[in-house]
Amino acid sequence: MKQTIILLLTAFFAGCSLLLQAQVNDGPSGPTLVTKNSTMTEVASLAEQMANGSFKPAEDRIKEFNPKRWGANTSVPGKGLPKGNDPLWEKQQKAPQRQGRAPILSFEAASASATPTDPTGAVGPNHFMNSWNSSFRIWDKAGNPLTNAASLGTIFPGTLGDPIVLYDPFADRFLISEFFEDGFDVAISKGPNPVTSGWYVYRFPTNTFPDYPKFSVWSDGYYITSNKDQESAGSSQVVFVLERAKMIAGNTSVQMLGFPLTGIITSGFYSPLAFNANGPTPPPAGNVPIVYMQDDSWSGVSTDHLKVWSVNVNWTTPASSTISSPQIINTAPFDGLFDGG
Secondary structure, three states: OOOHHHHHHHHHHHHHOOEEEEEOOOOOEOOOEEEEOOEEEEEOOHHHHHHHOOOOEOOOOOOEOOOOOOOOOOOOOOOOOOOOOOHHHHHHHHOOOOOOOOOOOOOOOOOOOOEOOOOEEEEOOOEEEEEEOOEEEEEEOOOOEOOOOEEHHHOOOOOOOOOEEEEEOOOOEEEEEEEEOOEEEEEEEOOOOOOOOOEEEEEEEOOOOOEEEEEEEEOOEEEEEEEOOHHHOOOOOOEEEEOHHHHHHOOOOOEEEEEOOOOOOOOOOOOOEEOOOOOOOOOOOOOEEEEEEEOOOOOOOOOOEEEEEEEEOOOOOHHHOEEOOOEEEEOOOOOOOOOOO
């Protein structure tokens, strides 16, 4: 059986010539948050809303959504390797150049006056769902619009933004999300057609603001990471898992688990990520990797490396779910900071 994920992992570790070391501490820990959705509503399809006049068009707002550059990533001056130019960049500059094939299809999708636009999108067998800021639109695979640009309020109770769109190939469903003040709003289509199918819309509380959420698909859950609780990511919940099977079925009560990333070191803005399953066959449940870099230019990090945690959920007995202590993967020296933060 073809296992795309295993091949990707093999290529990743072999290509980087990395060394997997022992775990940082003794063993796995359980979730520090076991909760359920606070609300669940069913929303009519976009086709029905366009027909009955309840469809909410997008508003193009001229606005800077993050004027404070909240939590910019920082380093200690003079600390960290490599010094000078990045050796990988130099190798790439010298690599042979080959002409790529022309795109099969190119068309203009989202545009917005707000900064940042936060573009996101996902492709299914017959549709492309495109979202940005506080709006979204759906296209067919030939680039023809199937809806007008819609406000996120067409689906969600508010329009705070920072949307994420995913296509779940194992369920043939589309998922769209946004954050609210202290949690996530997550909608999943009732069927494979995001225009003619209605939506199950869930609200999940997270106690504090879950900035910069990122979603991944696995067989046993939808996994979320966020730039949340920057000063206490090792003890606060920054990884969340939603009970995928019940969301697909439209169950009114869906569980969410939250885990800290033990042993993590952050330096302002940070963005761990769960692996995302793709390909024709869903992966076995469990052992979902969460990965994040550790840069030696940060205070508290002596050498560049990656940390990888593994999450195992048990929806029957949620408190017995676990996240492992981090595995350390030593790497060649790298600089993980953008110039100027």
